[in-house]
Amino acid sequence: MLTGKKIVLGITGSIAAYKACLIIRELVRKGAEVQVVITPSGKEFITPVTLATLSQHPVISDFFAQRDGTWHSHVALGLWADAMLIAPCTASTLGKMANGIADNMLITTYLSMKAPVFIAPAMDLDMLAHPVTQQNLERLRSLGNRIIAPGNGFLASGLEGKGRMQSRKPSLRV
Numbered sequence: 001m002l003t004g005k006k007i008v009l010g011i012t013g014s015i016a017a018y019k020a021c022l023i024i025r026e027l028v029r030k031g032a033e034v035q036v037v038i039t040p041s042g043k044e045f046i047t048p049v050t051l052a053t054l055s056q057h058p059v060i061s062d063f064f065a066q067r068d069g070t071w072h073s074h075v076a077l078g079l080w081a082d083a084m085l086i087a088p089c090t091a092s093t094l095g096k097m098a099n100g101i102a103d104n105m106l107i108t109t110y111l112s113m114k115a116p117v118f119i120a121p122a123m124d125l126d127m128l129a130h131p132v133t134q135q136n137l138e139r140l141r142s143l144g145n146r147i148i149a150p151g152n153g154f155l156a157s158g159l160e161g162k163g164r165m166q167s168r169k170p171s172l173r174v
């Protein structure tokens with residue numbers, strides 16, 4: 001069970017972002033405390049209001065919450081969490097993670113993370129099959145991240161193939 005476990009849920013700009021709502025509900029139902037960190041692009045796909053309501057915590061997206069000098073600490077999040085799950089994870093975020101391009105709150109949190117990191121990629125089949133994406137995935141795997149392999153099936157583009165975010169419930173052993 002996940003009772004009392006602290007989970008950082010990273011959400012990125014994928015059409016699969018709506019599935020994050022179901023993940024949050026499941027994690028909260030199992031007793032976990034969930035802190036959502038969403039990329040600026042992710043907010044185009046799902047609203048912070050929905051995510052904050054489901055997770056029972058304000059959503060973090062920007063470094064600076066207000067213009068009064070206060071800021072969100074990715075370092076504190078990295079120390080707070082028992083696990084980080086990035087679901088859905090775009091090709092762009094995979095690339096940034098694999099190369100340490102820390103230009104948003106989600107990536108800085110990832111780079112600060114002391115706990116196990118689980119990554120659930122979601123993208124169109126050709127983006128997933130591209131050698132750059134495959135290299136990024138391999139690099140992240142070799143660095144100890146757990147990749148939740150995408151599944152086969154009907155994709156949002158209308159195409160069919162591999163790239164769907166895995167729909168079975170994530171088993172976070174933390």
Ligand SMILES: Cc1cc2nc3c(=O)[nH]c(=O)nc-3n(C[C@H](O)[C@H](O)[C@H](O)COP(=O)(O)O)c2cc1C
Binds near residue numbers: 092
């Ligand atoms: C309608 C739409 C759906 C998209 N879905 C995906 C997706 O499932 N996976 C992906 O890697 N990129 C997808 N993209 C592209 C990303 O949104 C884009 O690369 C963005 O910069 C990702 O930013 P982020 O990784 O910082 O959230 C989509 C773009 C659009 C317009």
